Amino acid sequence: MTVFLLASLAVVLVLAAFALRPLWTGARRSALALALALGVGTAGLYALLGSPDALDPAQVKAPETLDEAIVQLERRLADEPGSVEGWVLLGRSRAAQQDWPAAAEAFGKAQALLPEEPDLMVELADARMRAAADGRFPADAVALLERAVTLRPDHQRALFYLGAQQLQAGRPAEAADTWDRLLPLVDASTAKALRPQLDMAREQAGLPPLEPAPEAAPGPSxxxxxxxxxxxxxxxxxxxxxxxxxxxxxxxxxxxxxxxxxxxxxxxxxxxxxxxxxxxxxxxxxxxxxxxxxxxxxxxxxxxxxxxxxxxxxxxxxxxxxxxxxxxxxxx
CATH class of the missing domain: 2.60.40 (Immunoglobulin-like)
Known part of the structure; x- marks a missing residue:
């Protein structure tokens, strides 16, 4: 069981690296929250798969690698295809392997189960863009981003990706408008990284640059x-x-x-x-x-x-x- 837990924890650590990115909004209200929180202090994949002793004979061997753990997760999902958190975990694991077509397929299964969840829309749009041969957001991914922003106007990743797609498509004024909406929503360090991108979009659109960022007033201690x-x-x-x-x-x-x-x-x-x-x-x-x-x-x-x-x-x-x-x- 120890080996299984360690292998599962490897998956969780990979997921945590994704979850702690800037512009990563927390999931809420749905089963997605469980998927994104599985790794907090526990072996998330183990929680999904249960005890290896309870699996069928083909799965009794505890996984020793990430690949083996993913195979067991896929087998479990074949029996429980309605597990949103399972599909999200599989999508993130495939993304960690840079297998973007497989990640997009897994996120698509999750999103089909929760079609109005903005976090899943963004996950799927991101995976589809990375799976695309030309590195651009395909039309269905753009539609997902637009829908996510409609449902949650303050969704940071959706706004960032939508602005990037608009700039990529030669519409810098729209990109500047989208990122203008994003800028006040992010923390100071993320804003510092975003401002040059926003200024670039504004320049391409023939707009003046942003005003310099004000000095942050110290708060109480x-x-x-x-x-x-x-x-x-x-x-x-x-x-x-x-x-x-x-x-x-x-x-x-x-x-x-x-x-x-x-x-x-x-x-x-x-x-x-x-x-x-x-x-x-x-x-x-x-x-x-x-x-x-x-x-x-x-x-x-x-x-x-x-x-x-x-x-x-x-x-x-x-x-x-x-x-x-x-x-x-x-x-x-």
């Missing part, structure tokens, strides 16, 4: 001191990880998080917009946040039994605001 209750000092595991994070009062993903080795206490960390996970949800946009601290034995951000944790407190967001957290309980 919170100083959070974390202490460890002396009674738990003996339970601090070697190699543990300390997470300090702020999230909205409603909960959900953190608006700022710091990850560091759990060593000497007390320790003071700063939280600011630079520690955010999502450009659209910033610490500076909150009037008040909930602060938390956790020592993770496994290194994962999610709480697990045996982790050490502080009670959450609330703090008004203001530059220089200070707070103290005491890790004094064990997660059950």
């Amino acid at each position: 919170l100083a959070v001191t974390v202490e460890l209750d002396p009674g738990l000092a003996g339970q601090l595991p070697a190699g543990a990880t300390l997470y300090v994070f702020a999230r909205t009062l409603e909960g959900g993903l953190p608006v700022a998080v710091k990850r560091l080795p759990a060593g000497d206490f007390p320790v003071t960390v700063g939280l600011s917009d630079a520690d955010g996970l999502m450009p659209a949800q910033k610490l500076s946009a909150q009037a008040r946040v909930q602060l938390m601290a956790r020592i993770s034995r496994s290194g994962d951000a999610g709480a697990s039994p045996g982790d050490l944790e502080a009670d959450a407190i609330e703090l008004d967001v203001a530059d220089g605001a200070k707070a103290s957290l005491v890790i004094a309980k064990v997660v059950r």
Whole structure:
């Protein structure tokens, strides 16, 4: 089983490399979210295939390579062709192998099951473009991108690819308009890479260049001191990880998080917009946040039994605001 998990994890790591690209919008609301989250802390392909002992005799041998793992996934999909997450995982795996026709076929199966999911439309359009001999978006791929933007006007990858296709087709004014819509949606580093492309489209369209990007105003920084209750000092595991994070009062993903080795206490960390996970949800946009601290034995951000944790407190967001957290309980 260990070999199988390692082979599966290789698939997951490949997928994570795709998932962490700039301009990669998160899937939401559908089974696609499961497909894109399968690798978080687990072996995604193993989760899809189940225990090798449960497979038929031809599949009992645990896969030792990515190719073997893909073969088992394809066999499973032959039995369960309605698995959207399975087809997405197969498409991403084939894309990692640069087998774009096979990737396009797999994404096409997924998209047929969820025909109105913009993320799948973009995945399929991308694969079809890469599979095309001339390196251009075929007409059906363009239609997918246009539909994705209609359904989700802020879809970053759809807007980027649609602008690229418009520029490729000799319509720079349309490309400039599309990328003008994209620019305010992306984070600072992605905007820096996009602006030269946008200026090129504007120049070809006879339009003036963009105004220089304004200097980003510094956001507020919170100083959070974390202490460890002396009674738990003996339970601090070697190699543990300390997470300090702020999230909205409603909960959900953190608006700022710091990850560091759990060593000497007390320790003071700063939280600011630079520690955010999502450009659209910033610490500076909150009037008040909930602060938390956790020592993770496994290194994962999610709480697990045996982790050490502080009670959450609330703090008004203001530059220089200070707070103290005491890790004094064990997660059950």
